[in-house]
């Protein structure tokens with residue numbers, strides 16, 4: 001029979017017991033060690049090879065109250081709470097057994113034992129130990145993936161722009177509470193980065209941050225993606241699947257582009273938020289959920305409420321704290337700092353040491369940035385790649401060609417008809433790149449999903 005890959009340590013003052021237990025257990029477990037004096041426990045377990053400890057309850061001659069065993073059990077729990085401890089005693093004292101189980105022992109075995117029973121007890125203990133090891137590993141992997149996903153924190157504000165300072169102030173106050181956040185702002189203004197910052201500053205920071213882009217999902221998939229589905233609920237539902245609500249359990253759920261949620265799912269979402277329960281598609285059972293909700297959109301939700309395309313009661317559920325991120329053209333005082341930050345980032349990425357010449361800096365301030373921070377980031381990245389001298393100059397930014405595509409006015413007047421400007425920009429970029437979505441999206445400083453959404457919106 002294959003030996004189980006467990007490290008067993010037997011602790012007893014009786015050498016005969018130690019030796020006979022070791023001979024038997026060696027046939028079934030990869031590593032079996034013995035210890036006659038529990039004072040040596042610390043040294044042995046610090047070697048990290050022990051999974052399960054069989055611990056005697058009494059060590060001094062004439063004592064049978066089990067106090068020593070309970071003392072060492074407590075010591076082991078404090079030293080390494082993941083260790084599995086099976087207590088043993090020659091006396092069938094039920095009260096002591098109950099007390100030791102309450103104190104954290106996994107099981108209890110009476111001496112003299114029956115070998116089959118001992119093997120069954122230790123095999124069960126090993127199953128428990130390996131499950132908890134796997135869980136520990138999965139938690140470590142999750143934490144590291146989460147850190148990779150969130151990346152290093154992005155400083156949202158450098159304190160120059162008043163509107164952004166107010167946003168930061170609100171975040172600092174409300175992020176540690178469990179209040180729902182609604183983040184409004186044009187594309188590329190940093191809504192996702194802001195949501196991550198709220199998560200980082202919350203009590204859920206060590207839990208998951210789950211992002212659902214409702215703008216990039218096909219409308220048919222919304223419900224099962226959010227709430228999960230039962231096997232057989234629809235043709236492709238080959239197995240039970242939890243939705244993002246369940247995956248975000250204990251953490252933060254970020255619903256991006258909430259304005260795209262169809263009305264019938266708005267009521268299901270409202271129900272979930274009011275009752276803190278969800279049901280998977282094709283299932284009647286209600287499941288409890290514990291999430292912090294952050295929503296974001298660039299759509300005019302209040303207007304949509306007036307038009308009847310967004311539920312007012314849902315809006316008031318999700319906007320406990322509302323943030324409006326200013327467009328970049330209204331935070332010109334931050335453009336230099338952001339550009340310098342991106343320059344450092346892309347100089348490092350492309351192993352360059354480029355500077356930014358004054359004419360280029362001035363051009364950055366004059367440009368209206370319809371694609372906001374994301375567009376600035378793309379412009380600097382492309383300039384770093386393409387620039388030939390030691391400094392990036394105005395012509396490396398190619399802003400005039402972008403501007404030429406912007407119809408009519410720039411500056412504040414542009415904001416008055418942002419929608420037609422956006423439509424025109426998208427059309428031109430698509431024509432220029434002969435319908436190549438990736439290239440057009442890159443030029444516009446949008447993600448492919450964001451471009452698709454806009455094309456759908458404008459019927460392009």
Ligand SMILES: Nc1ncnc2c1ncn2[C@@H]1O[C@H](COP(=O)(O)OP(=O)(O)OP(=O)(O)O)[C@@H](O)[C@H]1O
Pocket residue numbers: 154155156157185186187188189190191192193194256298338341373374377446447450
């Ligand atoms: N304060 C900031 N500092 C540095 N980079 C930023 C900042 N805010 C946003 N960015 C960068 O700008 C880009 C767009 O940000 P983000 O995705 O958060 O915007 P968004 O408003 O969610 O966009 P969309 O509406 O298109 O989804 C990202 O690459 C992000 O890293």
